[in-house]
Amino acid sequence: xxxxxxxxxxxxxxxxxxxxxxxxxxxxxxxxxxxxxxxxxxxxxxxxxxxxxxxxxxxxxxxxxxxxxxxxxxxxxxxxxxxxxxxxxxxxxxxxxxxxxxxxxxxxxxxxxxxxxxxxxxxxxxxxxxxxxxxxxxxxxxxxxxxxxxxxxxxxxxxxxxxxxxxxxxxxxxxxxxxxxxxxxxxxxxxxxxxxxxxxxxxxxxxxxxxxxxxxxxxxxxxxxxxxxxxxxxxxxxxxxxxxxxxxxxxxxxxxxxxxxxxxxxxxxxxxxxxxxxxxxxxxxxxxxxxxxxxxxxxxxxxxxxxxxxxxxxxxxxxxxxxx
Amino acid sequence: xxxxxxxxxxxxxxxxxxxxxxxxxxxxxxxxxxxxxxxxxxxxxxxxxxxxxxxxxxxxxxxxxxxxxxxxxxxxxxxxxxxxxxxxxxxxxxxxxx
Numbered sequence: 001x002x003x004x005x006x007x008x009x010x011x012x013x014x015x016x017x018x019x020x021x022x023x024x025x026x027x028x029x030x031x032x033x034x035x036x037x038x039x040x041x042x043x044x045x046x047x048x049x050x051x052x053x054x055x056x057x058x059x060x061x062x063x064x065x066x067x068x069x070x071x072x073x074x075x076x077x078x079x080x081x082x083x084x085x086x087x088x089x090x091x092x093x094x095x096x097x098x099x100x101x102x103x104x105x106x107x108x109x110x111x112x113x114x115x116x117x118x119x120x121x122x123x124x125x126x127x128x129x130x131x132x133x134x135x136x137x138x139x140x141x142x143x144x145x146x147x148x149x150x151x152x153x154x155x156x157x158x159x160x161x162x163x164x165x166x167x168x169x170x171x172x173x174x175x176x177x178x179x180x181x182x183x184x185x186x187x188x189x190x191x192x193x194x195x196x197x198x199x200x201x202x203x204x205x206x207x208x209x210x211x212x213x214x215x216x217x218x219x220x221x222x223x224x225x226x227x228x229x230x231x232x233x234x235x236x237x238x239x240x241x242x243x244x245x246x247x248x249x250x251x252x253x254x255x256x257x258x259x260x261x262x263x264x265x266x267x268x269x270x271x272x273x274x275x276x277x278x279x280x281x282x283x284x285x286x287x288x289x290x291x292x293x294x295x296x297x298x299x300x301x302x303x304x305x306x307x308x309x310x311x312x313x314x315x316x317x318x319x320x321x322x323x324x
Numbered sequence: 325x326x327x328x329x330x331x332x333x334x335x336x337x338x339x340x341x342x343x344x345x346x347x348x349x350x351x352x353x354x355x356x357x358x359x360x361x362x363x364x365x366x367x368x369x370x371x372x373x374x375x376x377x378x379x380x381x382x383x384x385x386x387x388x389x390x391x392x393x394x395x396x397x398x399x400x401x402x403x404x405x406x407x408x409x410x411x412x413x414x415x416x417x418x419x420x421x422x
Binding site: 241242243244246247248249250251252254255256267269270271272274276283284285286307311312314315316317318319 | 360
């Protein structure tokens with residue numbers, strides 16, 4: 001009986017969507033869900049920081065969504081991930097066979113996760129291994145930043161190496177020759193993965209130049225001395241308005257863009273709730289969120305290294321009182 | 325953001341996105357100039373924003389004035405003029421806030 005239940009073609013499909021901080025995972029996934037490219041899919045969103053933002057963007061197009069906040073699913077949040085997957089499998093097993101059943105789970109990992117470790121954890125789970133078939137690891141790579149990440153972050157390299165499919169995002173911000181160089185570098189690092197390109201989730205034909213040379217990368221041992229990247233949540237009180245915050249953050253990113261790899265959060269302004277998303281020293285034009293996201297306003301997550309957590313708050317206080 | 329699945333995106337530099345109505349925009353410009361002047365005065369720099377002209381005027385202690393389009397450009401120009409990036413996590417700001 002057990003044998004019939006665990007036939008390969010009956011297992012729940014799992015897609016792992018990984019990629020470094022700010023590589024565009026949520027943007028890409030939102031586009032795929034909007035176009036129903038994944039059928040009946042349940043979305044698991046994992047965010048390393050305690051302040052989740054991405055679920056707000058995804059929930060309107062998903063069949064179901066579970067948020068795994070407060071721990072990266074490849075390490076400290078692993079148990080919570082496995083529990084959630086077991087719950088989904090249980091629920092599916094209890095459904096009658098003639099009712100439409102869940103076909104796929106898409107796990108959007110945090111930008112700090114190694115998809116390879118997650119795949120190993122699922123394979124090592126005695127229950128999940130019979131119910132879940134991991135059929136695709138998609139890793140997104142920010143075309144502008146991936147070369148720098150590969151040169152400075154072990155994690156960035158581990159993510160690329162774990163991929164079945166690599167998608168270069170923000171491809172419109174790079175020249176054709178740069179895209180070809182990135183393609184050659186990624187292909188050298190992970191020759192087994194397909195590499196494509198997308199702009200805001202829409203696949204494009206990048207026409208990579210097959211003769212472009214790859215960028216030489218430093219040996220992994222040379223990267224081991226760097227301090228780890230950590231998330232810091234900054235709660236902003238009412239005395240800090242948008243003028244003070246934007247002056248402060250723009251200065252901070254100008255000076256510390258290489259240390260602060262990701263900024264994400266919601267700020268309440270006279271123009272509405274702005275969703276701030278920054279990667280290194282570049283911040284996207286903020287989106288205006290629906291008013292229902294109020295509960296998370298004025299909490300900004302900084303992910304980076306080489307700064308003391310409490311200094312962010314102190315420094316912002318100085319900037320916000322500066323009209324006195 | 326994609327026009328099919330995205331929320332509306334504010335055009336312009338991200339730091340300008342916090343004000344929409346004309347009055348709010350003016351208030352943002354004036355308050356921003358005030359904050360910038362407090363920060364920049366320690367570096368011998370000053371900004372002027374009359375509320376009408378786009379961008380900001382950045383003046384060095386020598387009297388040299390440059391018009392910059394946005395806050396990002398303010399920090400780049402300040403770095404170019406003083407030779408060092410103005411770091412909000414610098415001890416001088418942290419000490420003053422303590």
